[in-house]
Amino acid sequence: DIQMTQSPSSLSASVGDRVTITCRASQGIRNYLAWFQQKPGKGPKSLIYGASSLQSGVPSKFSGSGFGTDFTLTINSLQTEDSATYYCQQYDSYPWTFGQGTKVEIK
Amino acid sequence: EVLLMESGGGLVKPGGSLRLSCTVSGFTFSSYSMIWVRQAPGKGLEWVSSISSSGNYMYYPDSLRGRFTISRDNAKNSVYLQMNSLRAEDTAVYYCAARSGETIEYWGQGTLVTVSS
Numbered sequence: 751d752i753q754m755t756q757s758p759s760s761l762s763a764s765v766g767d768r769v770t771i772t773c774r775a776s777q778g779i780r781n782y783l784a785w786f787q788q789k790p791g792k793g794p795k796s797l798i799y800g801a802s803s804l805q806s807g808v809p810s811k812f813s814g815s816g817f818g819t820d821f822t823l824t825i826n827s828l829q830t831e832d833s834a835t836y837y838c839q840q841y842d843s844y845p846w847t848f849g850q851g852t853k854v855e856i857k
Numbered sequence: 858e859v860l861l862m863e864s865g866g867g868l869v870k871p872g873g874s875l876r877l878s879c880t881v882s883g884f885t886f887s888s889y890s891m892i893w894v895r896q897a898p899g900k901g902l903e904w905v906s907s908i909s910s911s912g913n914y915m916y917y918p919d920s921l922r923g924r925f926t927i928s929r930d931n932a933k934n935s936v937y938l939q940m941n942s943l944r945a946e947d948t949a950v951y952y953c954a955a956r957s958g959e960t961i962e963y964w965g966q967g968t969l970v971t972v973s974s
Contacts, residue, residue: 751918784961786902793952793967794894794902799960806962837902841959845918846904 752776752840756849764857767828771852773821773838782842785814785823788851789834797836798823830856859883859963863953866968869943873972877938879953879965890956891929891936895949896967905951906938943972 753776763769773783781801786794796805798814801821811826825832833856838849865877879891893905906927907916915927926939936953950967 782959784959786961788902793964794954795964796961803960805960839902839904844916846907848902848904851901 751845752779752843752847754838754840754847754849756836756838756852758852759850760853760855762855762857763828765828765830769825769828769832769854771823771825771836771838771854773816773823773849775819775821775840778818779840779842781817782840783814783816783821784839784841785812786837786839787832787834788837794837825854828854828856832856861953861955861963861965863951863965863968866951866970868971868973870974871944871972873943874939874941875943875970877940877951877953877968877970878935879937880933880935881953881955881963882934884955884963886934886955887931888957889962891927892954892956892961893927893936893938894952894954895947895970896952897946897949900949903949907956908936940970943970945972948972 755774757772783801785798788794802814813824835851835853837851860882863879890909892907895905908927912929924942929936952967953965954961955963
């Protein structure tokens with residue numbers, strides 16, 4: 751199985767900051783990488799697919815990059831509503847696997 | 858408005874069975890593959906199963922194959938997850954989601970399954 755490792759596990763940042771979350775795959779997954787946002791008590795929300803394609807309706811403050819084994823999710827101009835846990839997920843091969851999550855808090 | 862409504866969760870004893878349903882509206886169900894993802898209390902997301910839009914292809918992780926079965930009824934806009942021989946470690950919120958091409962476009966709000974004696 752492909753292991754997905756996110757870093758950091760949590761972070762605290764101020765309103766207006768730029769935040770970067772990293773996701774590393776244990777083997778190459780081309781660009782078959784998605785990012786999700788999940789707020790407490792809610793279902794996940796899709797943000798990014800294909801490593802860098804923005805899901806319809808998602809604000810352009812979110813962006814993704816990477817190919818192969820190393821990927822990043824960037825959130826520009828952090829706002830209070832961005833407080834959530836973010837997950838990466840590979841869908842290059844079954845079984846699909848998720849990273850352990852990165853909790854983003856607002857200072 | 859797009860809606861995915863999971864149902865069928867609840868409390869079940871170890872070794873028991875449960876059938877989850879997810880009924881959707883607001884999009885063309887038969888054009889989407891469907892997915893189940895679960896989340897144990899305080900833990901991360903775990904992929905459980907996927908089924909193609911036609912229902913001809915189903916996928917499971919090795920750890921669940923043989924105990925869990927995914928199916929769908931395109932006439933009823935519904936996808937199901939039959940869960941047998943349930944264990945305490947199957948306790949989780951189960952989410953259904955709809956996928957088109959590469960992207961998971963829609964998610965449900967989840968249904969809680971608790972396996973306990």
